[in-house]
Amino acid sequence: MFLAYDPATNPLNNTQWAFPFFECIHIAMFAMSVGTIAMVDFRMLGIGMRHQTPAQLLKDTSLWTLAGLIVVVTSGMVIWTTDPLRYYYNWAFRYKIIALVAAIIYNYTIHRTVARSAMSATFGTALTATFSLLIWISIVFAGLFYAFT
Amino acid sequence: MSVAGDLSRAIANTDFFTALRESALVYPVVMSLHLASIAVFGGLILMTDLRILGIAMRSVSIADIVRQTLPWKRLGFVIMVTCGVLLAGAKLDTYYDNPYFQTKLILLALVAVHAIYFHGRVYGKPEELDRAPAMPPMAKTAATLSLVLWLGIMSMGRLIAYYERPGQYPHAPKSAAEAVPQK
Numbered sequence A: 001m002f003l004a005y006d007p008a009t010n011p012l013n014n015t016q017w018a019f020p021f022f023e024c025i026h027i028a029m030f031a032m033s034v035g036t037i038a039m040v041d042f043r044m045l046g047i048g049m050r051h052q053t054p055a056q057l058l059k060d061t062s063l064w065t066l067a068g069l070i071v072v073v074t075s076g077m078v079i080w081t082t083d084p085l086r087y088y089y090n091w092a093f094r095y096k097i098i099a100l101v102a103a104i105i106y107n108y109t110i111h112r113t114v115a116r117s118a119m120s121a122t123f124g125t126a127l128t129a130t131f132s133l134l135i136w137i138s139i140v141f142a143g144l145f146y147a148f149t
Numbered sequence B: 001m002s003v004a005g006d007l008s009r010a011i012a013n014t015d016f017f018t019a020l021r022e023s024a025l026v027y028p029v030v031m032s033l034h035l036a037s038i039a040v041f042g043g044l045i046l047m048t049d050l051r052i053l054g055i056a057m058r059s060v061s062i063a064d065i066v067r068q069t070l071p072w073k074r075l076g077f078v079i080m081v082t083c084g085v086l087l088a089g090a091k092l093d094t095y096y097d098n099p100y101f102q103t104k105l106i107l108l109a110l111v112a113v114h115a116i117y118f119h120g121r122v123y124g125k126p127e128e129l130d131r132a133p134a135m136p137p138m139a140k141t142a143a144t145l146s147l148v149l150w151l152g153i154m155s156m157g158r159l160i161a162y163y164e165r166p167g168q169y170p171h172a173p174k175s176a177a178e179a180v181p182q183k
Helices: A018-044 A054-080 A084-088 A091-108 A110-117 A123-148 B003-012 B015-022 B026-052 B062-090 B099-123 B126-131 B137-162
Strands: none
Touching: A018 A054, A018 A110, A018 A123, A018 B026, A018 B137, A054 A091, A054 A110, A054 B026, A084 A091, A091 A110, A091 A123, A110 A123, A123 B026, B003 B015, B003 B062, B015 B026, B015 B062, B026 B062, B026 B137, B062 B126, B099 B126, B099 B137
């Protein structure tokens, strides 16, 4: 049944507004998830939100980060069904998926642990935050580069 | 041909914008930066508005959110607009009469009006919002309008790519089913 799947029958490929609609949701929700993670990262780097501790910011943003991630991954999977093989054979998409899995695991293990215990911006804390910012931004870049490769 | 069309073509055809448009690396990098700044700094706008509406981050004061995110929003706005101007300039010949692009410009102008009108009334005095027993309707209106405007701008930006000038692709298939002949 899976092998018989024909993307040409996918509603997203047959309705003018459906594909861009999911793209807009995808963009808004990665803004929410990456934006809230960045807020914690800026604090861990000691360059923003300094009236709060990283732990407090993490606690206050975690629900929004999670909600954003769930919707961004779901809408991403919907978009992927429009042309699964083209995505599969694209290097930018492959990087994106590997980095996404790594980033989610990282966010809920190392990043969370460091954010919870960090009181001041030590080298380790700064490194954890910098890696977080870089990997999330690289995923956004890869999402776009898919269209150009 | 219209004045706007001639001007747009002249801008898009300058050496600078032609090189940008034709670069296999620089053009997608500028577009990625545009999106990455939406991710990082658009997220801050979203959370600020949700905080004012009393929906998100309620253990952080409005003053802390508004004042501490402001420099980052400004930096993000500068990066976002710079990239946006580069992207628009490179394709202005096809963008100038694109209704989504035009709507985006109108919404951006409304964001400027929003900023001018609400800065002194809401965002410039967040401490008063923290002290208020209930969120003033003015602040709720500002936050709601901000959400609507920015989500609109983001959506219009995405939709620019979906507009086809009438007759631009006379032989384009009408549907995916037509594009991929059925066995």
